[in-house]
Amino acid sequence: MSEFSSNFDQRMRALLGENGWLKGQAELDAYGRDWLKRYGETPIGIARPGSTAEVAAVVRLAAQHGVTISPQGGNTGLNGGSVLGAGDRGIILSLARMNRLVSVDPIDFTATVEAGVVLAALHAALEEQLLCFPLHLGAEGSAQIGGLISTNAGGSHAMRYGMMQDLVLGLEVVLPDGAIWNGARALIKDNAGYQLRRLFCGAEGTLGIVTRAVLRLFPAPRGKATALLALDSLATAQTIGAFLRARAGEFVAAMEFFTEIGLALALKHVGGLTRPLETAGPVYLLVELTTSIEEMALDDILERALAACFEAGTVVDGAIAANETQRAAFWRLREEMPEGQRLEGAQIKHDVAAPVARLASFVAAASTAAEAVLPGVRINPFGHLGDGNVHFNLSPPAGQSDFAGREALLSEAIYDAAVAHDGTISAEHGLGQAKVALANRYRSATERDLMRRIKTSLDPANRMNPGKVV
Amino acid sequence: MSEFSSNFDQRMRALLGENGWLKGQAELDAYGRDWLKRYGETPIGIARPGSTAEVAAVVRLAAQHGVTISPQGGNTGLNGGSVLGAGDRGIILSLARMNRLVSVDPIDFTATVEAGVVLAALHAALEEQLLCFPLHLGAEGSAQIGGLISTNAGGSHAMRYGMMQDLVLGLEVVLPDGAIWNGARALIKDNAGYQLRRLFCGAEGTLGIVTRAVLRLFPAPRGKATALLALDSLATAQTIGAFLRARAGEFVAAMEFFTEIGLALALKHVGGLTRPLETAGPVYLLVELTTSIEEMALDDILERALAACFEAGTVVDGAIAANETQRAAFWRLREEMPEGQRLEGAQIKHDVAAPVARLASFVAAASTAAEAVLPGVRINPFGHLGDGNVHFNLSPPAGQSDFAGREALLSEAIYDAAVAHDGTISAEHGLGQAKVALANRYRSATERDLMRRIKTSLDPANRMNPGKVV
Numbered sequence: 001m002s003e004f005s006s007n008f009d010q011r012m013r014a015l016l017g018e019n020g021w022l023k024g025q026a027e028l029d030a031y032g033r034d035w036l037k038r039y040g041e042t043p044i045g046i047a048r049p050g051s052t053a054e055v056a057a058v059v060r061l062a063a064q065h066g067v068t069i070s071p072q073g074g075n076t077g078l079n080g081g082s083v084l085g086a087g088d089r090g091i092i093l094s095l096a097r098m099n100r101l102v103s104v105d106p107i108d109f110t111a112t113v114e115a116g117v118v119l120a121a122l123h124a125a126l127e128e129q130l131l132c133f134p135l136h137l138g139a140e141g142s143a144q145i146g147g148l149i150s151t152n153a154g155g156s157h158a159m160r161y162g163m164m165q166d167l168v169l170g171l172e173v174v175l176p177d178g179a180i181w182n183g184a185r186a187l188i189k190d191n192a193g194y195q196l197r198r199l200f201c202g203a204e205g206t207l208g209i210v211t212r213a214v215l216r217l218f219p220a221p222r223g224k225a226t227a228l229l230a231l232d233s234l235a236t237a238q239t240i241g242a243f244l245r246a247r248a249g250e251f252v253a254a255m256e257f258f259t260e261i262g263l264a265l266a267l268k269h270v271g272g273l274t275r276p277l278e279t280a281g282p283v284y285l286l287v288e289l290t291t292s293i294e295e296m297a298l299d300d301i302l303e304r305a306l307a308a309c310f311e312a313g314t315v316v317d318g319a320i321a322a323n324e325t326q327r328a329a330f331w332r333l334r335e336e337m338p339e340g341q342r343l344e345g346a347q348i349k350h351d352v353a354a355p356v357a358r359l360a361s362f363v364a365a366a367s368t369a370a371e372a373v374l375p376g377v378r379i380n381p382f383g384h385l386g387d388g389n390v391h392f393n394l395s396p397p398a399g400q401s402d403f404a405g406r407e408a409l410l411s412e413a414i415y416d417a418a419v420a421h422d423g424t425i426s427a428e429h430g431l432g433q434a435k436v437a438l439a440n441r442y443r444s445a446t447e448r449d450l451m452r453r454i455k456t457s458l459d460p461a462n463r464m465n466p467g468k469v470v
Numbered sequence: 471m472s473e474f475s476s477n478f479d480q481r482m483r484a485l486l487g488e489n490g491w492l493k494g495q496a497e498l499d500a501y502g503r504d505w506l507k508r509y510g511e512t513p514i515g516i517a518r519p520g521s522t523a524e525v526a527a528v529v530r531l532a533a534q535h536g537v538t539i540s541p542q543g544g545n546t547g548l549n550g551g552s553v554l555g556a557g558d559r560g561i562i563l564s565l566a567r568m569n570r571l572v573s574v575d576p577i578d579f580t581a582t583v584e585a586g587v588v589l590a591a592l593h594a595a596l597e598e599q600l601l602c603f604p605l606h607l608g609a610e611g612s613a614q615i616g617g618l619i620s621t622n623a624g625g626s627h628a629m630r631y632g633m634m635q636d637l638v639l640g641l642e643v644v645l646p647d648g649a650i651w652n653g654a655r656a657l658i659k660d661n662a663g664y665q666l667r668r669l670f671c672g673a674e675g676t677l678g679i680v681t682r683a684v685l686r687l688f689p690a691p692r693g694k695a696t697a698l699l700a701l702d703s704l705a706t707a708q709t710i711g712a713f714l715r716a717r718a719g720e721f722v723a724a725m726e727f728f729t730e731i732g733l734a735l736a737l738k739h740v741g742g743l744t745r746p747l748e749t750a751g752p753v754y755l756l757v758e759l760t761t762s763i764e765e766m767a768l769d770d771i772l773e774r775a776l777a778a779c780f781e782a783g784t785v786v787d788g789a790i791a792a793n794e795t796q797r798a799a800f801w802r803l804r805e806e807m808p809e810g811q812r813l814e815g816a817q818i819k820h821d822v823a824a825p826v827a828r829l830a831s832f833v834a835a836a837s838t839a840a841e842a843v844l845p846g847v848r849i850n851p852f853g854h855l856g857d858g859n860v861h862f863n864l865s866p867p868a869g870q871s872d873f874a875g876r877e878a879l880l881s882e883a884i885y886d887a888a889v890a891h892d893g894t895i896s897a898e899h900g901l902g903q904a905k906v907a908l909a910n911r912y913r914s915a916t917e918r919d920l921m922r923r924i925k926t927s928l929d930p931a932n933r934m935n936p937g938k939v940v
Contacts, residue, residue, distance in 0.1 A: 249762030292719030457927035
């Protein structure tokens with residue numbers, strides 16, 4: 001060990017204690033690699049500060065020693081945003097110990113939380129108070145608020161409640177120079193300058209470390225109605241989606257879709273699932289209405305709206321969940337899409353989006369293009385009809401174990417199609433280190449330059465999560 | 471006229487034509503001064519470009535001649551944000567000619583508009599298509615989309631739909647160097663880098679000129695229910711507000727408040743108003759529910775929720791609007807608050823906010839402090855209970871025509887109270903040139919420095935609306 005790193009080491013240990021500065025190989029592996037084990041150079045160590053002041057002290061100490069910092073929440077990201085990149089001489093800063101739910105205000109409809117609070121723990125804590133925080137996604141059992149903010153998480157309810165940036169009222173952030181910006185205000189309206197609170201949402205830790213947030217809450221749902229429909233096409237799903245938004249208006253909380261290919265994979269590999277309808281897809285639409293009004297007859301509202309769709313001949317088959325068990329079963333089908341595909345073997349994931357009105361034509365174009373690159377490739381698009389976000393995932397042709405070296409060409413075909421449909425190469429997973437080159441390719445030089453200017457203005461030495469986003 | 475300005479003049483006229491480059495005294499006055507005639511140094515001229523390319527050309531030409539640019543929408547701002555500041559050698563760039571509603575997509579629920587589209591014109595155009603853009607504020611007959619974006623406008627429906635930044639999906643912006651950033655994407659989820667679309671919301675033209683936007687739409691309301699309540703205190707209004715949010719949940723679109731003082735001034739000065747309830751305030755709460763579901767019995771839902779409030783003894787008096795005329799009459803009382811006070815004579819306006827749960831205690835503390843500065847000062851707070859935004863306005867003591875030189879002390883007392891209640895010195899009107907010193911005083915050096923860094927990184931020569939925000 002060089003004199004330098006020994007000195008840095010000693011100071012970090014003195015600052016954070018044995019429990020706050022980890023150097024064991026198991027910990028370097030656990031925190032240092034992303035959960036899909038695709039990204040992450042070995043860090044110098046893992047800092048686990050217990051307070052904002054300690055985070056600031058770590059940032060200053062790292063700066064003095066020329067060490068970079070990659071902030072990490074639940075380490076559930078898919079693009080390597082919370083682990084080190086190639087050539088980094090840096091540490092991981094885990095917010096896991098800062099997991100206090102500071103306060104909940106039922107008049108304000110706000111919660112103040114430390115960055116390390118796990119999303120599912122927040123959900124559970126609010127339930128008793130008849131309040132909810134309406135962000136829902138697959139990783140909610142591990143994902144932390146700070147990471148969700150830094151990646152501007154979306155999930156299945158974004159069509160109604162927005163993304164993380166729409167749910168954050170205030171933030172406390174430790175800046176690259178170690179200063180603490182205290183913007184943790186519980187204000188819906190605060191136009192005293194640039195909307196910094198929004199800038200840090202989705203910055204992936206490249207502009208500072210989110211340590212605390214004030215979040216918007218909503219009344220807890222007292223009623224739900226959930227339907228699963230089998231449809232002839234994604235175009236039909238789009239039409240029904242717009243129709244339901246008008247007919248069931250304020251209540252529509254989620255509109256999720258998947259296909260027969262995805263359903264078959266899930267039924268094949270994941271235990272405890274059953275085919276939900278007599279008729280097979282090819283496309284399935286999961287619709288959920290929620291309300292905080294106890295006496296509201298949501299099932300009736302959903303049934304009336306769907307009856308009109310049946311009359312118009314656009315629905316092949318469908319069912320409204322008769323009870324909580326059936327509701328959970330419908331949702332589980334959607335949620336097990338990634339697991340079903342993973343267990344099938346090799347896969348390529350793409351988190352893309354198109355305008356809602358162009359979703360079906362994007363999926364058709366991308367499918368044609370992928371088929372041209374690798375005939376027989378199994379195309380498994382699923383995701384969020386309400387906001388245009390598709391997880392456009394691929395499995396090799398039946399009977400083959402890999403993509404025959406066509407991975408890059410397949411991805412290119414899909415990103416090309418997304419951009420040709422005025423869509424995006426990253427909808428809700430961010431850029432991390434995986435997609436920086438894609439952003440440089442598909443976004444204008446003007447846009448990339450704007451981002452680099454902002455990055456340089458706040459972090460001139462490029463110490464905060466280098467190589468991510470810009 | 472110097473050779474320089476003659477040259478600049480000629481080039482501007484050549485670029486924009488007679489109708490696009492105005493130099494007449496009447497026009498310099500009309501565009502050059504804010505609508506309350508409190509701010510605005512005389513500009514060199516008024517540029518009225520007809521396209522984004524022309525805006526970019528103006529920006530480049532102004533840069534070559536060392537001329538600053540103040541972008542202007544409907545010129546309805548209250549803080550001098552869209553006119554020149556002291557010492558500026560600049561032009562006004564009006565977006566008024568760029569007023570095309572480019573497209574509306576009923577599947578996407580989006581509208582693409584040029585910056586100069588007037589808000590009320592957008593409302594009218596969407597009505598036929600059973601769609602709505604849910605931003606509502608007093609100036610909607612003049613305010614333009616670009617200005618509303620640049621000031622991150624709020625208004626009376628922000629509690630449900632958010633502020634302008636929550637309603638903007640994509641933007642096209644002419645940057646300080648004349649480059650055009652085309653971020654006018656119709657995507658709810660787009661995490662391919664920093665959320666630039668949000669940064670330009672509320673930047674007041676200091677980082678660039680918004681030329682085009684993609685806005686989120688919603689299904690048009692098919693049903694409304696509106697109640698006006700007389701209450702014993704603002705604290706009661708707060709409690710009822712939280713209760714209604716839980717009981718009438720998704721439907722609550724606006725909760726506005728005013729006081730007996732404001733009502734009396736409006737009744738005294740504004741024609742066509744009548745006292746709405748048998749019992750007088752002292753506090754009035756206007757509640758509106760809206761729904762896009764045609765058959766929804768909103769009046770019943772509102773009545774049931776209010777009945778519970780009456781039972782709890784918290785409501786003094788109240789009425790649900792029986793028809794559109796009565797609904798409009800209720801709203802007009804709230805909307806004429808500024809006019810009633812203006813016609814009474816001298817006034818001081820403050821656009822502040824506190825967390826919703828601290829609104830009543832803020833108003834009480836600010837009132838006590840103002841009374842201490844000038845005994846008998848008439849305190850007329852009104853605004854948005856649902857989001858904590860108070861227009862805390864003052865009239866001189868009865869029988870006096872001015873504030874006896876205490877204006878600055880009164881304002882200081884009110885801003886001090888807002889900040890002491892974790893509130894803000896500017897809720898929805900921005901900083902403009904009027905409130906920059908206030909922001910420097912009440913916000914941390916760290917926060918102000920962050921904003922200055924961003925400004926400098928995008929506009930190093932300080933040519934875009936200098937002296938505003940930072």
